[in-house]
Amino acid sequence: MTTLSIILSAIAAFLGLAALAVPAGRLRAGTPIVYGGALAIAAAAGTSAFIQLVTGADTFIERVLPLGLPWVGAHFRLDALSAFFLVVIDLGAAAASLYAIGYGRHEHEALRVLPFYPAFLAGMNLVVLAGDAFTFLASWEFMSLASWALVLAHHREAENRRAGLLYLIMAGFGTFSLLLAFGLLAGPEGGYAFDAIRAAHHGEPVAALVLALTLLGAGSKAGLVPLHVWLPLAHPAAPSHVSALMSGVMTKVAVYGFIRIVFDLLAAPSWWSGMIVLVLGGVTAVTGVLYALMQQDVKRLLAYSTVENIGIVFIGLGLALAFQANGVAAGAALALTAALFHVFNHSLFKSLLFFGSGAVLTATGARDMERLGGLIHFMPVTAFAFLVGCMAISGLPPLNGFVSEWMTFQAILLSPELPQWGLKFAIPAVGALLALSAALAAACFVKTYGIVFLGRPRSPAAETAREVDRWSRAAMLGCAALCVLAGILPGLVIDCLAPVAQALVGGRMPVQASIPWLSIVPIAAPRSSYNGLLVLLFIAASASIAALAIHRFASRAVRRSAAWDCGFPDSSPATQYSASSFAQPIRRIYGASIFLVRERITMPPPGDTGPASLEIELQDRIWEGLYAPIIRAVTVTARTLNHLQFLTIRRYLTLVFLALVALLLVLALWQ
């Protein structure tokens, strides 16, 4: 049985599970059955895709099934790129399913989640296997609709309904753009199979249009600024394990779509395409993390942070395009590997962080940071795993987030070789944006962890929080362990990515397995190298030597007492720093121009003991500038056209007659 048949049967099994979930959802045991089944299927599919990636990834497999358009059939194709993304998808799916065995029990209306969850997994797996445009678009739409149903699982909250509507519109817009892109790629003969598209030659204007349409289509799904607006609304609205999948995995399917079309189907990019993608990535990274910093809702903050990480991935992809256009295969391979590594890393730590936020939600019922605090005392395991996730996403060594950012920086350092002046100015600027977004991300996650898990409880709910069930804990600890492993043994991941880079850009990074001491080397050893394992060992050794020496030779006495706080400790937890006060310096510095922040302080008159108040006004300028006018235009048009509904029959007949005359006129003029 080939890997492709295993995965296709896994998809069939997912769909079967979705059908089974309808009757099973009525039972109490339905939740563990469905999620346990999904876990088993995802684990099987992920393992076989991983074996395929590691062993025979350079030979691709193709299969045509008699589905879909009768004269095309449904092509399914498994190559190195698909195998890598299958690993990402099914690893995330397995973790989310494991988590949901415990978390899913808290769902009030299980039937609104259970059938759609396996269907969503099937859709994501199908997209990366698709070997022709029709199958691709159909699976893409299937994935979107399944996730839309999951977003609306808690449809009684008005906010979620709004998120669902916006998501539906943006998903439709994205698919429409991709439809046009594939139409252009297929050309007038209609060669919809990817092989036919690859064989055809595409002129410069077609390539430019296809790139723009793909950026709109895949970019809106991935969350590129300014197409990201639906994402921070829709991802948090779903149950937390689905949020983890949407943020950690579905955005990666969108990245896959972009890579498949731009690197594989279009091939031979021009340098400006790299520059456009690069600049979009840089802007997305910084905007995303600045929005994240302004949030008080944990899940929405995480969703905005996804926007940032997608920006980092697109910076890597843009660099890869720029290198490829100039025939620098080593640089293209490095940049592409960095982007794919970040795809893998982000799927791990974003899933972990969403699981953590779900655990906090279960334990306290709160998503608002201002009502949390001190959870490290009540939920030690969740707190530990979440801390690992926060460190990883902040790009701190020795964890995995640092490695992919480090590789992107190394790719930037190769780029002075590129001759185009546009790139010479754009790349350093984007490098600065990348460094800025990394520093802002660290600030953002200090805030998240500090407010949610540290300090004193800010509400009674936080005070009575309990640790979550063992399934959820196992999923979080598993993701945290993988974050550490990928951080200290990055060479293994890079070697797994080599066939993907080889297939797409015709180059690869040096074989990392042959480098002594498990270091990683992007280009050549004297140029730069990094060894996460040694860094971890050194830190652990020096910290424990210091601790042991002090405890042995100096003092180990400890006394518990009230907090010092400069001699004026206040027993009320309300006097702690809050999420919005923590972000105040950054809001004031960066927010003045980006969000047009206005802060109003109202002080009571002297002698009055009433409370003072602080109002903060933020404007979402992307929404106001881009989306609000469109919505206004649609509303005005709809209102005007609404009159057509209430005409007399005479007028309708006149309209019909006029339309007929107009059509005939057009026909007459045409010939």
Next chain:
Amino acid sequence: MLDLLVQGGQMLLVLLLAPLLTGFVRAAKARLLRRRGPPILQPYRDLQRLMRKEVVLAESSSWLFRAAPYLIFGTTWVAAALVPTFATGLLFSWSADLIAITALLGSARFFLALAGMDVGTSFGGIGSSREVMIATFAEPAMIMIVFTLALIAGSTELSSVAAFMLSPAVGLRVSLGLALVALVLVAIAENGRIPVDNPATHLELTMVHEAMVLEYSGRHLAMIELSAMLKLVLYLSLIACVFLPWGMARAGAEPASYAVAIGAYVGKLAAGGGLLALFETSTAKMRVFRVPEFLGAALMLGLLAVLLRFVSRSL
């Protein structure tokens, strides 16, 4: 074997010199202010005293608060051990390059900021929030400096950069000058010196670092203070090894030359400390919202230096 000795010797040397440098800067500042000031060896005594005292922990503090001082010390020490001080070609130089050293200091800051928020007081929060705000400027500026050096030397490894700076191929470059100014600005901010922060004050609303560590006492405070001292040595060593590499022993040099190199290194640290004291006494602390302008200048200078390197090979 000699390599291992040099690496180990350098780790011990920075650790031993760190309190001395801080004591020297304090004494020099006191002299400049016409005070007698504490003796140069006072920081050693302070550390010893703190280590012997019991730790007073706030009731609301968690394990993170107790582990953080050691983690901060560990990461800072590892970072300091990877900066060449008196010899290039450090044994473990390949395990983390200059980007990784910057990020290691970022890890230390991450834990320090979390520790500041752990007890749940308003002072800790204000310190952490300002610290991360300053870092959002200092880190990108540092990365830009790293880019400039890496593009000039063709390597991000600090030992190779130092070896390249020792070679005659360097010459005077505009970008190096810009990077030097930017690095000095970043070093001042990262070490919490005047005009960004004031290491000598407590209980002032302008403070950053001291507010974060307000709840610490005993051995924990000793570790944090020692890490801060190490960080100062690290930045001075970094400036010295990149911009004043003269006198450093090259890999495989004779043992006697190491003695000369150590002497040169101590001399460089003393000069750096003296300049720092002079600068600190001649400027005033700035408001916290002026800091972005100060560090924004560093970021822009760094970016300009990188742009120059992208545009021309000789600048």
